[in-house]
Amino acid sequence: MRWRNVRFGELTVSTHDGHHCFRVEVNLGGIQPSDVQVELYADPVDGEPPFRAAMSPAGAVEGGCLYAGLAPGTRPAGHYTPRVIPRREGALIPAEISLIAWQK
Numbered sequence: 867m868r869w870r871n872v873r874f875g876e877l878t879v880s881t882h883d884g885h886h887c888f889r890v891e892v893n894l895g896g897i898q899p900s901d902v903q904v905e906l907y908a909d910p911v912d913g914e915p916p917f918r919a920a921m922s923p924a925g926a927v928e929g930g931c932l933y934a935g936l937a938p939g940t941r942p943a944g945h946y947t948p949r950v951i952p953r954r955e956g957a958l959i960p961a962e963i964s965l966i967a968w969q970k
Contacts (some may be wrong), residue, residue, distance in 0.1 A: 869916065871895020872967040878945045884944045885936045885938050888921065890969060892932035892950060899923065902935045903953045908945045917941075921948065 875891030892904055908917035921935035937946045949970040 867895075868896045869967070871929075872897065872968075874895055874948065874969040875927065877948065877969060881939055881943065884939045885934055886946065887934070888943075888946065888948060889924065889932060889934045890921070890948045891927045891930055891932055892948075894950070899931065901953055902933075902950050904948065906935045906946045906948070907949050908937070910943060911941070918947070931936050934969050 869912060870964075873893040873895065877888065877890045879889075880887045888906055890904075894902060895959050904921040906917070906919045906921060910916045917937065921933040921937055924933050924934035925932045933948070935948075937943075950967040
């Protein structure tokens, strides 16, 4: 199974204009980029739903791809974590497919 080969590299975060700008290196371990979604995730607070935002490919790095995404600066940057989830049309993640690779 290739899912075990997903690896994260360097994560950088900068903050400007009220947003945290995340950039993370991801090696998909042989999985096709079209079969996954790289996203930022934060646990729910104050009864709100969890924060989820897709990250976009932002270039190639040795052994993988660089992904970039934005999150609101209203929470500390440490509340957000990049993750890789399967991209399956109509599937509820993680209820139906428990495969998730976390950056931390």
